[in-house]
Structure formats: structure tokens, C-alpha cells
Amino acid sequence: MVRNIIFIFSFLGILLSQNISISVDKNTIDEGDVIQLSIEASGSSSFAKVDLSLLEQSFEILGGPYEKSSMQFINGRMNQTKTLTWTISPKKTGLIAIPGLKGIIDGKPFVGKTFNIMVNKTGESNSEQSVFILAELDKDSAYLGEQITLTYKLYKDINTNISGIEQFQMPDFNGFWVEEIFTPQRLQYQKQNVIFKGIEYQVANLGQRALFPISSEKHIIPSVKLKTQIEIKRKKNSRDPFFDPFFDSFFNKTQTKYLKSNEKFITIIPFPDPRPDNFFGAVGSFKIHSEIDQEEVVINEGFTFKISLKGTGNLGLFTLPEIKFPNGLDAFPPNDSFKKDAFRNEITGSQELEYVLVPRKEGNFKIPSVQISYFNLKTKTWSQIGTNQYTISVKGDINQVVELSGLSKKEIELIGKDIRFINTEKIISLNPGYNLSIYAYLIYLLSGILFIIPITLARFTNYRLFTADDRKMKNALKISLKILENNNRYPFENASKAIYTYMHNRFLLKNKNLDPVSVNEMLQNSIDKILLSELIDLLKICDAGKYGPNASVKEDIIISKAKNILISLNKSLK
Amino acid sequence: MKRLIIFAFFKSFSLSEPPNELFDQANKLYIQESYIESIKLYENILENNKGNSKIYYNLGNAYFRINKVGLAIWSYKNALRLNPRNKDISYNLTIAENYKVDRVTMPYTSFLLEKYRQVRMYLTADEWKLFGSLLFFALALNSLFRKMAILKNRFSSNISQVLIIFIISVHILILDKYSQEKKSYDEAIFIKKTNALSGPLSDNHQILFEVNEGSLAEILRVNDDWVYIILLDGNTGWVKSETIRFIK
Numbered sequence: 001m002v003r004n005i006i007f008i009f010s011f012l013g014i015l016l017s018q019n020i021s022i023s024v025d026k027n028t029i030d031e032g033d034v035i036q037l038s039i040e041a042s043g044s045s046s047f048a049k050v051d052l053s054l055l056e057q058s059f060e061i062l063g064g065p066y067e068k069s070s071m072q073f074i075n076g077r078m079n080q081t082k083t084l085t086w087t088i089s090p091k092k093t094g095l096i097a098i099p100g101l102k103g104i105i106d107g108k109p110f111v112g113k114t115f116n117i118m119v120n121k122t123g124e125s126n127s128e129q130s131v132f133i134l135a136e137l138d139k140d141s142a143y144l145g146e147q148i149t150l151t152y153k154l155y156k157d158i159n160t161n162i163s164g165i166e167q168f169q170m171p172d173f174n175g176f177w178v179e180e181i182f183t184p185q186r187l188q189y190q191k192q193n194v195i196f197k198g199i200e201y202q203v204a205n206l207g208q209r210a211l212f213p214i215s216s217e218k219h220i221i222p223s224v225k226l227k228t229q230i231e232i233k234r235k236k237n238s239r240d241p242f243f244d245p246f247f248d249s250f251f252n253k254t255q256t257k258y259l260k261s262n263e264k265f266i267t268i269i270p271f272p273d274p275r276p277d278n279f280f281g282a283v284g285s286f287k288i289h290s291e292i293d294q295e296e297v298v299i300n301e302g303f304t305f306k307i308s309l310k311g312t313g314n315l316g317l318f319t320l321p322e323i324k325f326p327n328g329l330d331a332f333p334p335n336d337s338f339k340k341d342a343f344r345n346e347i348t349g350s351q352e353l354e355y356v357l358v359p360r361k362e363g364n365f366k367i368p369s370v371q372i373s374y375f376n377l378k379t380k381t382w383s384q385i386g387t388n389q390y391t392i393s394v395k396g397d398i399n400q401v402v403e404l405s406g407l408s409k410k411e412i413e414l415i416g417k418d419i420r421f422i423n424t425e426k427i428i429s430l431n432p433g434y435n436l437s438i439y440a441y442l443i444y445l446l447s448g449i450l451f452i453i454p455i456t457l458a459r460f461t462n463y464r465l466f467t468a469d470d471r472k473m474k475n476a477l478k479i480s481l482k483i484l485e486n487n488n489r490y491p492f493e494n495a496s497k498a499i500y501t502y503m504h505n506r507f508l509l510k511n512k513n514l515d516p517v518s519v520n521e522m523l524q525n526s527i528d529k530i531l532l533s534e535l536i537d538l539l540k541i542c543d544a545g546k547y548g549p550n551a552s553v554k555e556d557i558i559i560s561k562a563k564n565i566l567i568s569l570n571k572s573l574k
Numbered sequence: 575m576k577r578l579i580i581f582a583f584f585k586s587f588s589l590s591e592p593p594n595e596l597f598d599q600a601n602k603l604y605i606q607e608s609y610i611e612s613i614k615l616y617e618n619i620l621e622n623n624k625g626n627s628k629i630y631y632n633l634g635n636a637y638f639r640i641n642k643v644g645l646a647i648w649s650y651k652n653a654l655r656l657n658p659r660n661k662d663i664s665y666n667l668t669i670a671e672n673y674k675v676d677r678v679t680m681p682y683t684s685f686l687l688e689k690y691r692q693v694r695m696y697l698t699a700d701e702w703k704l705f706g707s708l709l710f711f712a713l714a715l716n717s718l719f720r721k722m723a724i725l726k727n728r729f730s731s732n733i734s735q736v737l738i739i740f741i742i743s744v745h746i747l748i749l750d751k752y753s754q755e756k757k758s759y760d761e762a763i764f765i766k767k768t769n770a771l772s773g774p775l776s777d778n779h780q781i782l783f784e785v786n787e788g789s790l791a792e793i794l795r796v797n798d799d800w801v802y803i804i805l806l807d808g809n810t811g812w813v814k815s816e817t818i819r820f821i822k
Binding site for chain 2: 327417418419420421422423424425426427436437439440441443444446447448450451453454
């Protein structure tokens with residue numbers, strides 16, 4: 001029980017220790033001054049997350065949040081403080097409320113209290129606005145593409161000293177194409193002072209821009225914001241010798257002040273109708289000039305064609321039109337160069353297009369004239385300018401070796417050649433490959449059948465279309481006669497070989513050695529005796545060979561005899 | 575089996591009638607130098623029918639005449655795929671390629687690979703198939719003759735060995751050819767100058783490089799109306815699908 005109570009108390013302690021306080025550094029300020037708004041959370045482990053959208057309705061957040069955390073030990077207990085600080089500036093004058101800020105800290109929501117801030121009017125009412133910024137425009141209304149020169153100027157009372165200005169950024173000019181004319185390196189006042197509303201001011205140029213309106217919904221010159229340090233002179237009435245004006249500068253106080261110029265609006269004047277067709281957006285005053293480096297060229301020899309547009313206006317906001325060169329004249333993509341003349345308040349410069357043209361055919365080529373229209377701001381009318389038209393004569397000189405970069409020899413051969421004529425023959429079939437593939441499949445099928453047929457026939461019908469043995473038996477005579485014809489050097493051996501081969505083939509005898517006796521046994525019953533005896537005699541003569549009686553006489557006739565015997569043997573065996 | 579054969583024959587003869595009337599009309603328009611009308615007709619023929627190399631060839635000429643080099647190259651490539659040995663098509667293709675602005679240097683290929691490609695290019699896929707089937711038929715005949723002992727010597731067995739080697743290599747080539755043709759569905763020609771971006775949205779992606787018309791690209795991926803392409807020199811980027819035309 002006691003333990004529980006202690007636990008609850010310690011928990012309460014944690015709860016209570018987490019403390020949020022929201023504060024501002026001052027309640028009454030002058031217009032243009034800033035307020036420090038801080039949210040301090042003690043006893044929390046993280047920074048608060050605050051929703052500032054309510055605050056932004058009436059204040060502008062100039063800086064922050066700046067985070068600061070501190071740690072304290074009191075009586076051995078650690079106390080952590082996390083502070084968030086914003087620099088804010090009121091948007092209006094009068095009594096303004098800082099609304100109750102909502103936020104989350106350590107997962108728990110909190111709501112702050114409301115403050116009232118009194119903002120005193122200065123400036124016009126006090127007629128003593130000592131420092132301010134003006135956005136000066138040379139005109140309030142312009143045509144699209146007409147130059148507007150914008151200068152941001154810092155005005156300063158001669159009695160006020162500015163001890164420093166912070167780096168500032170030029171705002172984004174939406175709806176304009178911006179060219180920089182002048183950007184100061186440091187704050188420098190003009191030599192001559194300017195009287196503005198009866199007061200003498202020193203003026204410093206903060207930057208000058210040439211703005212060219214482009215088509216957009218709104219054309220607003222945004223305000224520029226600048227943080228300055230201003231020295232404030234103390235007004236001392238006492239004639240204290242110590243606070244003599246001589247010492248003033250030692251005791252001057254500096255004050256941070258945010259300066260802001262007013263937004264300005266530009267009215268766009270529409271162009272007078274009718275708008276010319278060849279108007280590409282050029283506004284100002286321009287001159288166009290074209291140049292060609294040679295008028296007579298050899299085929300495949302490059303020459304340059306230059307167009308330059310010079311003048312004052314929105315150069316860079318438009319491009320020169322693409323030129324349609326005649327067929328047979330190859331144009332390489334042009335070199336585009338843009339030059340701007342510095343040190344002028346009006347943007348002046350030149351735009352140059354340089355084409356390299358290569359004639360691919362003989363003959364005369366016309367380079368058309370380039371016509372463009374622009375809106376002349378001096379006369380407020382449309383003006384048209386154009387280049388000259390050129391005629392170039394191209395001579396054919398194919399023999400001359402032409403070196404063109406990027407082309408291989410083969411390609412040069414092709415230059416100037418035309419494609420071949422169309423094929424006007426009738427279309428026989430729309431997809432010639434289709435039939436072919438069907439034939440291919442049929443042939444595959446047929447081949448497959450050819451593979452299978454002999455095997456299946458043998459298996460299922462036991463019938464052999466032809467067998468190798470049949471063929472052997474049939475061809476037995478042929479082979480033996482061939483043997484007889486082939487070799488006449490050893491007639492005896494040859495004749496016996498022919499007969500034995502015949503026997504081998506005719507009776508399908510494999511690896512069996514034959515002699516006259518075995519032949520006699522084999523043929524005893526199948527042929528008549530006269531033929532058999534002739535055959536046996538012949539074989540015997542052959543066995544004896546040239547060592548036998550009357551060998552030389554028999555040698556001559558043995559081959560023909562063997563042939564005759566074989567033929568008649570074959571006949572009688574059928 | 576019988577049915578299949580009948581079906582195959584039936585199919586081979588039931589092809590639609592060649593649109594010679596339209597083709598003649600388009601050719602007349604071409605001769606009268608009204609190229610744009612002739613293109614419309616040729617494209618119309620191709621839309622309704624399967625391709626024929628003559629139509630693609632004439633279409634390519636018409637595109638070339640109106641300076642659409644990219645589309646001309648596209649047509650010639652299609653024509654050459656259907657009729658690879660036609661000298662006119664390859665000649666016109668080289669001329670059209672010569673008018674390209676981009677000159678992407680082809681990666682180096684060895685002599686053998688180059689020869690192989692030439693051989694592969696020499697016949698269409700179907701012609702190669704027919705050739706392969708004829709070789710197969712020769713092998714079948716050879717084996718039949720050997721079985722029947724009409725041919726039974728060392729020569730015929732050599733023939734069958736040579737044939738088997740040929741058949742295997744030709745069929746590998748056919749497979750390669752088919753896979754190449756399959757792949758060429760993912761090939762496309764640029765038909766206008768375009769910027770390749772780093773992603774398929776024009777607003778928040780950077781321009782990587784510029785491609786001129788006529789360049790060949792391989793399609794890697796398609797995302798709605800954007801395609802991811804790779805050029806021959808290895809550059810990759812996203813382009814709008816309307817700037818390219820697939821090779822059929």
C-alpha cells in the first residue's frame with residue numbers, strides 16, 4: 001500500500017515536473033521590429049512539436065526554430081530544459097494577438113496561452129521612416145517580352161547609420177525571364193543624395209534586373225527582404241560633459257530591423273492584331289544579317305551559312321526559325337551562339353546560327369530567305385526583317401577525293417546516289433514463308449516414315465522388302481565378273497578368286513574356306529555333271545597355277561573360260 | 575495424322591487473296607510522286623494482311639522520298655527479314671542508313687561471327703527449316719538404302735556421318751534464327767528525334783541523351799506508353815512509345 005502511494009507520488013512528480021512556458025521578449029514594438037517567441041519545456045526529454053499555422057496568419061516567421069537545451073542540478077536532481085525560439089515579425093500594426101499555440105511534447109498535447117502585442121505605427125504616420133527599401137520600375141505596364149528594368153534601392157536617412165546588412169537573396173520572379181544587370185558586391189551609396197518626400201536620403205543600389213514578362217497568369221514583382229543593423233542615436237538632453245556628442249558613437253545602440261519592399265503589379269498590354277505568322281516572340285528592335293562563305297562549291301564540299309540577329313530586346317527568349325533547305329543540301333544541326341553586351345541597362349546582344357551545308361547533288365540551290373517579324377517597341381507596330389536569298393551553284397567533281405568527317409569510305413561512295421525504284425511486280429503470295437514451313441513439316445514427316453517403315457514391316461509382317469543377303473545373292477555374278485575383268489596380271493589366282501567369291505556370295509557362306517572338293521560336294525545335286533566337271537577342272541588348273549602343265553597356253557584362255565563357266569553356272573542355279 | 579496433313583494443306587491454301595489491286599494503286603500513286611497517299615495505302619495493306627517484302631520495300635521507298643529516314647529504315651528492315659537475298663532492299667537500306675544523323679559504331683565482331691551472321695541471314699527462318707528438313711530426308715533415304723543394301727559401303731556410311739553433323743548444326747542454326755526473330759519483336763527503330771529520359775515521366779526526370787531518327791534500339795521494358803530502351807552502344811533510357819516503331 002505504502003509502496004503504491006510512493007509510486008503514485010513519484011509518477012505525479014514526473015508529471016508536474018514537465019512544465020511548458022511560452023513567452024515573448026517584449027509586448028510593445030515598433031513596426032518592422034521583431035519579437036522573440038520562445039517555448040520552454042522543462043523536464044522533457046525532447047523538443048516540443050508546435051503547430052504554427054495559427055501564428056502565421058498575423059506574423060511572419062523570419063527565423064527559427066532555434067533549439068537550445070540546458071541541464072541543471074538542483075539538490076541532486078537533474079532538471080533538463082529544452083527551449084525553442086522563433087524570430088517573428090508582425091504583418092499588421094495595432095493590437096495583435098499571438099494565439100494559443102497547440103503542440104505535442106513527449107506524446108502529450110498542450111495549449112499555450114494567448115499574448116497581446118502592441119505594434120506601433122511608424123513610417124508614414126511618423127514620417128520618420130529612416131530606412132526603407134523601394135522597388136523601382138521603369139514602367140508599370142509592358143508588352144509580353146518587353147524589358148522592364150527593376151531596381152531595388154535602399155533609402156537611408158542621412159542621420160541614420162547602417163552598421164551592416166545581411167546577405168540577402170533576390171526573390172524568384174515568377175512570370176518573368178530575368179537577366180541580371182547589376183549586383184552589388186557591397187553596400188555602396190550613390191554620390192548624390194536624393195530628396196524623397198521632402199527628406200534627404202542616401203540611396204544604395206541593392207541590385208538591378210531586366211525582367212521580360214512571359215505569358216503567365218500574374219505578373220507580380222515580389223518583395224525583397226533584408227535584415228539590417230541600424231545604429232540608433234541616443235537623444236541626450238543633458239549637457240553632461242561625459243555624454244558629450246563626441247562620445248556618442250561609443251554608446252550607440254544597434255537595433256536589428258527587417259526591411260521589406262512592397263509588392264508591385266505589372267499590367268500586360270496585349271499586342272495589336274493582326275499578329276504576323278512569322279512572329280516568334282521577338283520584342284524590341286532587331287537587325288538580321290546573313291552570310292555565306294562561298295557561292296560556288298564542289299559537290300560534297302561543305303560551306304557555311306550564317307544568320308545573325310542583333311539588337312535590343314528579349315534575345316534569348318525566342319529562337320530563330322528552322323530553315324527548310326532544299327533537297328540535296330544536307331544541313332548539319334547549327335551552332336547556336338548568344339552574346340550579351342554587358343554594361344547596358346537594356347539587354348542588347350546578338351544571336352547567331354551557323355549551319356554547315358553539304359551539297360549532295362549538282363545544280364543550283366536556292367537558300368531561302370529567312371523572314372521574321374518582331375514587335376517594335378519604339379513605333380508600337382509590327383516590323384519585318386529578312387535575310388537575303390542566295391543561289392549556290394554546285395559543280396560535280398566526283399573524282400576529287402572528299403574527306404568528310406564521320407563518313408567512312410563506303411558511305412562517301414553512296415553520297416549522291418539515289419534509292420532504287422519500287423518493285424511493281426504482282427504479289428504472288430502474302431507470306432511466302434508460310435507454305436515453305438508446311439512443306440518442311442511434311443518432309444520431316446516423310447523422313448520419319450522412311451525411318452520407321454523397314455522396322456515395322458519386318459516386325460509385323462515378317463517380310464523383308466529386300467535383304468542384304470538377297471542383294472548379295474543377286475549380285476554374286478556381277479561382282480565376280482568384275483573381279484575377272486579387273487585384274488589380268490595373275491589370271492589363275494584371279495579366276496579362282498572370282499569363282500570362290502561367287503560361291504561365297506551365292507550361297508551366303510561366311511568365312512568358309514573353299515576348295516575344289518567342297519565345291520564339288522556343294523554343287524553335286526544342283527547342276528548337271530558336265531558343267532560341274534568343267535568347273536572343278538578349272539579350279540584345279542587355277543590351283544596349279546602357272547606351275548601346272550601348259551600353263552602359258554592356259555593363261556590366255558583361263559579368264560574367258562572362267563567367265564563362261566560362271567555365266568552358265570549362274571543360269572543353271574536359278 | 576491424316577487429319578493433320580489435311581489441315582495443314584487446307585491452311586496453306588486458304589490464305590487470303592493477295593491485295594494486288596490496292597498494291598497497284600499505291601504503286602501508281604508513288605510513281606505520280608504523291609508519296610503520302612501511297613504510304614497510306616501501303617500501310618493499309620499491311621494493316622489488314624500479313625507482310626510481303628515488296629510492300630515493305632515500296633513503303634520504305636515512299637518514306638524515304640518524304641525524308642522519313644527512320645520509318646524508311648524500319649520498312650527496309652522488315653522487307654529484308656522477309657526476303658533476305660534481295661539486293662535492292664539491302665542497297666536501299668544502306669542508302670537510308672547513310673542519311674541517319676546518329677552514327678552509332680557497331681561493337682566489334684570477330685570474322686567468324688560475321689560470317690556466321692551472313693550465313694544465317696542468307697535464308698529466312700522458313701527456308702532454313704525447309705533446308706533442315708531436306709537434310710533430314712536425305713539421312714532417312716540413306717539409312718533406308720543402307721538397310722536395303724542398295725548402298726552399303728564405306729562411302730555411304732561417311733555420308734550419313736556428314737549428314738548427321740550437318741543436320742545438327744543446321745538445326746542449331748534454325749533454333750538460333752528463331753530465337754533471334756523472336757527477339758526482333760523487341761527491336762524498334764526511332765521514327766523521330768527524341769530525348770531519352772532517366773525515368774518514365776517527362777516532368778521530374780533528367781534528359782540522358784538525344785536519339786535521332788533511324789537508330790535501332792532494343793526494348794527492355796514497357797511501362798504504359800513509355801518504353802525502356804537500350805541502344806547498340808549500350809546507352810539506356812526511357813522514351814515515349816510513340817517515338818519508336820517495333821520491327822514486326
